[in-house]
Amino acid sequence: METSEIKDKDFIVFGLQPWDIPIGSNCKNIAAELSKYNRVLYVNRPLDRMSYHRGSKDIQTRNRIAAIRRGENVLTEIKSNLWVFNPGKMLESINMLPAGFLYNFLNKRNNKLLAGEISKASKQLGFTDPILFVDNDFFNALYLKDFLQPQLFIFYIRDYLRSQQYFGKHGKRAEPLIMKKADGVAANSAYLARYASQFNTNVADVGQGCEVEDFLEFTGPKPNDISAIPYPIIGYVGSITSTRLDINLLEEIAASRSDWNIVLVGPTDTQFEQSKLVQMSNVHFLGAKSQQELASYVHAFDVCINPQLLNQMTIGNYPRKVDEYLAAGKPVVATRTETMEMFGTNAFLCNGAPEYVEAIEKALNEQHDPQKVKARIAMGAAHTWKASVDQIYHLIKKTQHGRGTG
Structure with a gap:
């Protein structure tokens, strides 16, 4: 053969x-x-x-x-x-x-x-x-x-x-x-x-x-800068740039659920640094991390999000972070795009803040469901x-x- x-x-x-x-x-x-x-x-x-x-x-x-x-x-x-x-x-x-x-x-x-x-x-x-x-x-x-x-x-x-x-x-x-x-x-x-x-x-x-092994096999402790942030943690890892992420969407989610902690891990651009998000007590910017550190942050999240801004740049984009989230067994809530449809059986796909809030609530309720965790890991692990x-x-x-x- x-x-x-x-x-x-x-x-x-x-x-x-x-x-x-x-x-x-x-x-x-x-x-x-x-x-x-x-x-x-x-x-x-x-x-x-x-x-x-x-x-x-x-x-x-x-x-x-x-x-x-x-x-x-x-x-x-x-x-x-x-x-x-x-x-x-x-x-x-x-x-x-x-x-x-x-x-x-x-x-x-x-x-x-x-x-x-x-x-x-x-x-x-x-x-x-x-x-x-x-x-x-x-x-x-x-x-x-x-x-x-x-x-x-x-x-x-x-x-x-x-x-x-x-x-x-x-x-x-x-x-x-x-x-x-x-x-x-x-x-x-x-x-x-x-x-x-x-x-x-x-x-x-x-x-x-995706370097799925890093996310499948992680067993280490929570990083120090996230360990004091209380449950639930709604997290994102990646470049935090206004050309790819929807600032208004994140502001609406954080404002509507002050009991949730939004944790953003990655380098930020000027628009994010000057946004309302930096003044919100339940939004935490943890800065850029090495690729080797990312798995420890993803495993510390309760729900992982990909709040993409829909534009010509992102509409056909394949977000590799979604595979990383899934390989860690985490529930995923993401903006609906053509590429994201392939993840529909193992992720919540949304448009707008109300749908995001509803989906995150559902994701929190099922984050430890053993069958769903197994299915998420299997899908992420396949994308090597x-x-x-x-x-x-x-x-x-x-x-x-x-x-x-x-």
Whole structure:
């Protein structure tokens, strides 16, 4: 019987999220799964000139500057078969330019510089005939297929970035172009797969993965900053940003049930920091936590929520946190979207504060129901990174078969 995995190949993985990002990343998880059977070069997003002159002190900027100036940590072996690469070139900041000749010229030049750096690293590792896997970056990767000439080019879409102002300016042209260039497109939701199918006939919904083991196997104590918060705790983990979460919805829920404690775990944006939520005694912002700490917080929640703001960015989004919640056996209350419908048998799907309040009350009443806990865990546990990457392998094999390669 043919195995699902592809083995003993070379993969170049590049995307928007660098390896040293402090939050969870689909691209990192996919690269780690690929490296179980293949050699993987994970390329960090290069530093651009504007970010350099801003003088940011974050770890990502410091690492890129060290690579450019001093040649430090340029190529690092993270584990067997997996290397992280910091390109030694700085790219021009061009997003402020209008569409036209100058933007196209500089973007192609940026791509050529990046491709040259990637080629040097892949040659150093002895890579031959690699497969290029690009996560969502339709600017810096637009011409990588042309310059690198990989065996195959797979584009991975996990967000509708064109809806954001920054990405939309040039992305409305660039994203369709890169998907047309790709030999195959992998999407993490059915909604995004349908969208990608406008531009490429070889599209696969590969689903979403989750590091379920962390949430299934956690047996540790409650974190100190949540242990003093009384029952019931209605919790959320993830980026707390106004482009993805509904501030008004959270304010209404907290105001209507002052006996509930709303706990939000993750980095916050300015809009949340300036919202009424920070003044509410039953709302607790616990700040950003490492990926390794998240399971301890989820297990401390009584009910887990995903109060998404409905917009073009979120409507087709697959929220990986829902799998984490379910793998921990926790009841889930979430905003109803097309992607969330697949969770309907194990989650309460809502629109608006009244439905949320009613659903949270029901969820609290059944949080310890053994049959429901078992069903939730089973659903969350099924959505592993192995299962998602197996679908990527299937897309690659299908593409190779169609081209008569292997």
